[in-house]
Amino acid sequence: MGGHSNWPEWVYVGIVIALMTWVGAEAWEAERLIEHVPEDAEVIKVVGQQWFWTFEHEDGTTEIGELHVEVGKAYKFEITATDVNHSFNIHDYVVLLDAIPGRVNTVWFAPTEPGVHDIQCREYCGLIHYNMRGTLYVEEPSA
Amino acid sequence: MLPWVFLVVSAAMILPAAAAFAAGDEPGEYLDRRVVIWNLFFKMMTVAFTVGAVVSGTIIWLIWRFRESNPKAKPTPYEGTDW
Numbered sequence: 471m472g473g474h475s476n477w478p479e480w481v482y483v484g485i486v487i488a489l490m491t492w493v494g495a496e497a498w499e500a501e502r503l504i505e506h507v508p509e510d511a512e513v514i515k516v517v518g519q520q521w522f523w524t525f526e527h528e529d530g531t532t533e534i535g536e537l538h539v540e541v542g543k544a545y546k547f548e549i550t551a552t553d554v555n556h557s558f559n560i561h562d563y564v565v566l567l568d569a570i571p572g573r574v575n576t577v578w579f580a581p582t583e584p585g586v587h588d589i590q591c592r593e594y595c596g597l598i599h600y601n602m603r604g605t606l607y608v609e610e611p612s613a
Numbered sequence: 614m615l616p617w618v619f620l621v622v623s624a625a626m627i628l629p630a631a632a633a634f635a636a637g638d639e640p641g642e643y644l645d646r647r648v649v650i651w652n653l654f655f656k657m658m659t660v661a662f663t664v665g666a667v668v669s670g671t672i673i674w675l676i677w678r679f680r681e682s683n684p685k686a687k688p689t690p691y692e693g694t695d696w
Contacts, residue, residue, distance in 0.1 A: 503644055
């Protein structure tokens, strides 16, 4: 193969490797950022069961089907289920995590403004799955 | 050429990561996961459509440039033929 040059192939290989590295690094960084739970986050235990959600706050207050939180605070959800697999979703805040019996999955978020948002199960969990809904009330800080 | 590609991509990769490393650590200041996720999606889509355009353009150019009827075409001199 005298005189044959293959430098374009090496440039191509280099660009592909660089792009894949960049894509992987960006995704890893985004995941690292959103998985970093603030130390002052308030823990809310979330339990999914056919076909409703139960929320338990740090002070022991329990809510069923609705959840009240405050603007400017961070909340860490500890999510589990008692019967079958569910999936906890607050669509407007891009919170989505499976609720699995015997396992506690965690995700956190910090509401930015007052409002009312839907909570919905996103894993088919039986007959009334479509109606396994809840309501998130984001309120002004109380103190 | 290749080291430059790595250099540029590394800089584009490391600098924002370094800047964002301590983000969200201040008390009372929290990351908005919607923003982080949307930014990632936007970047990935930008790269995907750019790569798609370059690959599609290259394929179209190859088909046009190396078509049999191109006046500049130089058919492979097959052994045992006079064309």
